[in-house]
Amino acid sequence: MKLCVIGTGYVGLVAGTCFAESGNDVICVDIDAEKIERLNRGEVPIYEPGLEELIRRNVAEGRLFFTTDLAEAVRRSLLCFIAVGTPQSDDGSADLGAVIRVAAEIAEAMDGYRVIVTKSTVPVGTSERIRQVIASRTKHPFDVVSNPEFLKEGAAIEDFMKPDRVVIGTDSPRARALLQELYEPFVRTEQPILFMSPASAEMTKYCANSMLAARISLMNEFANLCEKVGANIDDVRRGVGFDRRIGQHFLFPGVGYGGSCFPKDVKAVIRTAEQYGLDFRMLRAAEEVNVRQKRLLVDKVMEHFGEYLRGMRFAVWGLSFKPRTDDMREAPSITIIEALLRANAEVHAHDPEALGEARKIFGDRIHYHRVNYDALRGADALLIVTEWNEFRRPDFDRMKQLMKHPVIFDGRNIYDPEDMQARGFIYYSVGRRPVKP
Ligand SMILES: NC(=O)c1ccc[n+]([C@@H]2O[C@H](COP(=O)([O-])OP(=O)(O)OC[C@H]3O[C@@H](n4cnc5c(N)ncnc54)[C@H](O)[C@@H]3O)[C@@H](O)[C@H]2O)c1
CATH class of the missing domain: 1.10.1040.10 (N-(1-d-carboxylethyl)-l-norvaline Dehydrogenase; domain 2)
Structure with missing residues (x-):
């Protein structure tokens, strides 16, 4: 099938690549020209395990393209997926600005029947709004489908290739048949494709x-x-x-x-x-x-050291909001580090993938370390904020030698308290008794 995916972020890039992987011809579109240039140079702008290899293969085999030219992409596609962001607006509701703009642009580029599929997470009623926007701008026939995405960052390829279920919200038999054909390769082990109304799909x-x-x-x-x-x-x-x-x-x-x-x-x-x-x-x-809860570790730090942290140095392991991604949007590490900085502490941070994203947020207000042990040198305590696998079995003796005080605040319960006690650490975790040597 020929399709385009508009919005080349964590969802759009994964969806487009996985659709290409199952043999479709896919054009990924974004307004961010720099992102598209990087993709066309073979660079992947986000960290998602397995994605780079899939992109390289599908580009090399001529099934996956990147462009900023939305109109051309729409003209070459039967299905147009909308996967742009729907960030929070000031009153808490989803900001649909980008979704509606893209719907209007698709309508203006259409030269025949198209299926417009919303992958972005949008409130109930958005499919109907999209339908009205498109109907007011084109005479060509079209169907609107709600197809929410359930992938998890860090395991996005696996989730997309083998979804627990696929949800398709549409009232059109023609669009239903096309989406069924598109998704069949992804549900070969009997996971259901669930058809429902657009409103129910959006709510799901x-x-x-x-x-x-x-x-x-x-x-x-x-x-x-x-x-x-x-x-x-x-x-x-x-x-x-x-x-x-x-x-x-x-x-x-x-x-x-x-x-x-x-x-x-x-x-x-x-x-x-x-x-x-x-x-x-x-x-x-x-x-x-x-x-x-996002303040929990800082509260524990202050209970232990007092509220005045000037001159103290804290190592932070893990900055992304969860392991196996570089995504720092709304990450608890931001709340924690900002609170430590407000209390005049010095922060030495390490993350296997998110240092670049962290630099955009904290600039030169904190210190960055590529190697986890380097962040520990002279530290009064270590805070573990994201449970990356590489933190699970560290060299505890080396950690103790590097740190000024052997104190760990573990926000992810990755160690056993009794074991930490035996190793000579003061160890705080979540929902478990703190231990001292
Ligand atoms: N990230 C996730 O794990 C996840 C999972 C399921 C659903 N979702 C939903 O999917 C949607 C996209 O999320 P994301 O994390 O991929 O967002 P993102 O911010 O990573 O990517 C959005 C992309 O859309 C592009 N864009 C914005 N306006 C555009 C326009 N007018 N034309 C073309 N491109 C445009 C941006 O440049 C960006 O590259 C959101 O609604 C989100 O809630 C996200």
């Missing part, structure tokens, strides 16, 4: 993200309670996770959810509910808990 995406975000906040609340009453959240997590009604995923406590989706999507649902006269109390609570 928000419901999934809200549920996951609420689950994280609920576990974080239990973790905080565990610490107070002397229970261990790891044991509690295992105890509930084996219940088949609950399951093992998304039960790990930590320093709060971040990223480009959960925070803004939860706010967008709260805002949509408000617009319809509903108070979505569960999600307001999930969000409030998350805001507080």
Whole structure:
């Protein structure tokens, strides 16, 4: 099939590349000329495991192209995917500016039947808005489809190639048949393609993200309670996770959810509910808990060292909002580092992939280290903010030698408290008893 994907970010680039990988002819479009130039030079502008190799192969085999020319891409495509950002606007709702602009541009470029597919996360009613925008600008026939994306950054290729399910929201039999044909190679092991109305598809995406975000906040609340009453959240997590009604995923406590989706999507649902006269109390609570949880490590630091941190040096391991991505949007590390800086502390940060993104946020206000151990030299304490695999089995003796004080604040519970005690560390984690040597 011939298709274009407009918006070449974490979602659009992965979707376009994976569609090409299954044999389609794909044109990826972006307004960011520098991004497109880099892609055309063979550089991948984001870090996503496995993506670079797939892009290289599909470009070499002539199925994947990058351009800023939206009109030409639309003329050469039957399906046009919209995958531009839908950031949070001032009132909490999703900013649909880019989506609507792109829909208008597609309409003006159309020279025959097209299917316009929204992959961006958009509030209920957006498909209808897109339909009206396009209908007012073209005489050619078209269908609008809502096809929300559920991939996780860090495992995006795997998620896209083998989705748990594909959700297609459309009222058109013609568009339904085309989307079914497009997605069949991705669901060979019987995962369902679920057809529904555009409004239900749009709501499904928000419901999934809200549920996951609420689950994280609920576990974080239990973790905080565990610490107070002397229970261990790891044991509690295992105890509930084996219940088949609950399951093992998304039960790990930590320093709060971040990223480009959960925070803004939860706010967008709260805002949509408000617009319809509903108070979505569960999600307001999930969000409030998350805001507080992002400060958790700093509160623990201040309980240990006092609120006045001038002259103290803190190592931070992990800056991206989760491992295996360089994405720092809404990352808890930002809240934590800003709070340390406000208390006049010095911050030495390490991340395997996100140092470039971090530099855009903090500039020369913090120190950056390519090697994790280098960040520890002379540190009063280490804060672990993202659970990259390479932090799980470090050389603890070397760490102790490098640090001024052997104090660790672990926001991801990657070590065992008893083990850390035996190794001579003061060790704080989430929802578990702190230990001292
Ligand atoms: N990142 C995720 O894990 C994820 C997962 C599922 C769904 N989503 C949703 O997918 C959408 C895209 O998210 P993302 O993380 O890929 O965003 P992103 O910010 O990484 O990428 C968006 C891209 O769109 C481009 N763009 C903006 N306006 C444009 C225009 N008028 N014409 C052409 N290109 C334009 C930008 O330059 C950018 O490259 C959002 O709605 C998001 O909520 C994201």
